Amino acid sequence: MRTLICTLALVVVLASAAQAGEPVAQTFNAPVERVWTVTEAVLKQLGWDIDKKDRTIGMIGTESQRVDGDNYVVYAKGRRHRLTLYVKAASDNRTTVTVERDVFKRERILWMDKDEPIATASDKQVERGILSAIGKAL
Numbered sequence: 001m002r003t004l005i006c007t008l009a010l011v012v013v014l015a016s017a018a019q020a021g022e023p024v025a026q027t028f029n030a031p032v033e034r035v036w037t038v039t040e041a042v043l044k045q046l047g048w049d050i051d052k053k054d055r056t057i058g059m060i061g062t063e064s065q066r067v068d069g070d071n072y073v074v075y076a077k078g079r080r081h082r083l084t085l086y087v088k089a090a091s092d093n094r095t096t097v098t099v100e101r102d103v104f105k106r107e108r109i110l111w112m113d114k115d116e117p118i119a120t121a122s123d124k125q126v127e128r129g130i131l132s133a134i135g136k137a138l
Helices: 002-021 032-045 125-137
Strands: 024-028 050-054 059-062 065-071 075-091 094-109 112-118
Touching (some): 032 125, 075 125, 094 125
Antiparallel strands (some): 024 094, 050 059, 059 075, 075 094
């Protein structure tokens, strides 16, 4: 009986860990060109600066933003996050947007950044908020 309980607990933990690392996606009823333009505008409106983008592969990467911690000119310590969005055509008039969020710990001393990845929690509120804003803007 004890083995069964341990096995079930392990399955629950592994399932929640798998869900935590999965990106969040939504398909919209709009052509890929329109969704791309709206996605860029929504990111800018929500305060996310775009770091890199490549329309040929459908990828938009943002600059990182501070989640918490201190940020002085020559010293910073805290958590940050950045987004990577993938905009892909699902059909002629349907487009899927996938949002991935990377969370990391940053320490900066004299303009030298040291970043360490942090496992993200199962809370996907930021990703869902981005997709919701895109849907409302379409």
